[in-house]
Amino acid sequence: MRSWDGVVVSSDEDRQGAELLPGTRRALWWRLAVGQTEGRAPSMVGAVVRDGQPVWLGLRGAVDGAVPHADMQYRIGSLTKTFVAVLVLRLRDEGLLGLADPLGKHLDGTPVPDATIAQLLSHSAGLAAEARGPWWERTPGLLRPGPADLFGERPRRHPAGRRHHYSNPGYALLGALVERLRDGEHWGAVLRREVLEPLGMTRTTLDPVAPHAAGWAVHPWADVLLPEPAEDTGRMAPAGQLWSTVSDVCRWAAFLARGDERVLGAASVAEMRTPAVPAEGDWSTGYGLGVQLLRTDDGRVLAGHTGSMPGFLASLWVGTDAGTDEGVAGVTLANCTSGPAISGIAADFVRIVAEQEPRIADPWRPLTGPLDEELLALTGPWFWGSAPYLLRLRAGRELELSPMSGGGRSSRFRPGEDGSWTGLDGYYAGETLRAVRAGDGSVSHLDLGTFVFTRAPYEPSVPVPGGVDAGGWRTEG
Structure with a gap:
């Protein structure tokens, strides 16, 4: 029986757990096991956070011949965007920029100087989805040395502010913006000092640091593997460069649920989770300021992000319903390019805990302090x-x-x-x-x-706009 910060770990060798009820742990372990097997992932780790604390960890498959562990790094792809968004919101809260500011007010040399900061954060600036040149996730970042090199001849594909259109190079621009307003300091160093260190996320890095999983592609028709490259994406790094561990991502999940005054207050984090672009039809997914939104089949709304890079998948969802799942988060990491329903697995972790262990209301207490x-x-x-x-x-x-x-x-x-x-x-x-x-x-x-x-319906003594008929209430129309 192995321990993870006081939480007993579930794995193929040890299927026990702590904090959560045995039936809940069994359901979580079943969901992880099915996801890893059906998705044909070389390894998969999953975790649940409740009220800011990790309460379950599941480990499945193998890395270098051994079961992965909580300190094993995986690449987390577009979860990186949530970190960049926090850096930008910190600049806003310090008064160094406004969300309605055009990018060109703060950053020169971009092909879209009129795109606003809020539009870039919410992927509503209408920018191209991918960077110019060869597939940026699998090629060296030196191919795109500066913000002006990120787009081709047609950087904007839709009118600004009209719809959500996911843009990876849009977040590269936000990374450059952070560097500009932090006196030229690399955005990764700013992230380390302002966010990761205060939250104790010591194993979240721009480049892999051992122990880390290797990334694999799994053949669609045979159970064989192909190594995936792990490039330094350079200027595109704010879109998906980070490596992290399930322990650190759990810390990040707790932050996205509650905020932390050392990094970003609860009100600003809640603003990140608020829809920022128009929904299209009967929406199942949406976007806030750097945060994805997911509405599940049972109507639950989750906030977080998914991530993918060659050889890796990641997902983090936090419950937002104060009556059922608020503060419950599910995390899933895997080292394969495709296959597992990574978003659904993490969302199911939240659902399982909310259904099997519904939140117990805080005890009622009278107000404290002097009565006005x-x-x-x-x-x-x-x-x-x-x-x-x-x-x-x-x-x-x-x-x-x-x-x-x-x-x-x-x-x-x-x-x-x-x-x-x-x-x-x-x-x-x-x-x-x-x-x-x-x-x-x-x-x-x-x-x-x-x-x-x-105090009374259409009280005549009050200056009600439009006035109140002098005849008052009557029995016939």
Whole structure:
């Protein structure tokens, strides 16, 4: 029986586990085993994170004749983009750039100076999917020494801002942007200092560091292998260069679920997980700011990213539903170019834990600290026209407005220094809620983005826009 940071490991030799219930561990191990066998992966590692801590690790197959372990590096491909996005959001939070800024404001010599930072992060700048020249993932980065060498004669394939079109060279531009605003320091060194070291991710590197898995292509019609090259992709490295371990990727999963003030606060990480481009039809996949979104068949929405490079596949998904799977993450790494349903395996890890061990609600406790009687007096029923709503007081002087019955617009509101509140989610996200006072100082009504909420339906003493009929309510139309 082997241990991994206090979690007992599941493998072909040892199928025990800890933290999770035995039935859950068995289901997770079954899913990993089926995925590795059916996908014909030389090796595969999987893990589950819950509430910021690793709770299960599964190891399958072999690397150099032995079962892989938690410190074994795999190439994680486009998971690299989530790290680059964090570097860019750090620059935004420091006031060094704005997401609406055109790239040309900060970086010279690119063929798309009008593409905005937000469009590059969300793959909505309309840029070409791949870099100019031969297949960039399998050729030396020296073929593309600078940002101007990344695109051919037609760098833009769609109008900017109109649709999601995945662009690997778009992230190469973001890497160059980080270097420009960090005084010429290589983006990998910035990543090491600002992100990896604070999070304890000591085994995440630009180049492989032993012990690491070799990458393989598996023949589609025979059980034979072909070695894949592991090139230094140079300027394209921000699109998919990183190598990491399942232990480090679990740390990254915990960060993407909660944020970390040493790196990027929870609000900015939540912004990364918010859809940033229009969905197309009945969407199953979407994209935020450097983060992929996945809606599963049962309606669960996950955030994270998948990755692939010659010889390697990776996937990380974090649950976002506060009632079921929030903070539960699934991680899967394999050393083959194709075959395993790597995204589905990691997503299934989240589903299995959420279904077999549903989240237990935190115990109810009364609010702490002194009670603001005026704030308490705001709570209770309010009416938008004739529709009844309830205003509730939450921790930290936050307010929550929701319909008393049926469907409708619900939002939480964060208090501001001027006595107003700002919407945090839903229809009223970013909108201002104010308690409007009468001449005697009492609260007359609530103003929410020009909508008036009154204590009684269309209360005649309140200045309701459009006025209230002087005849009042009546029994006949």
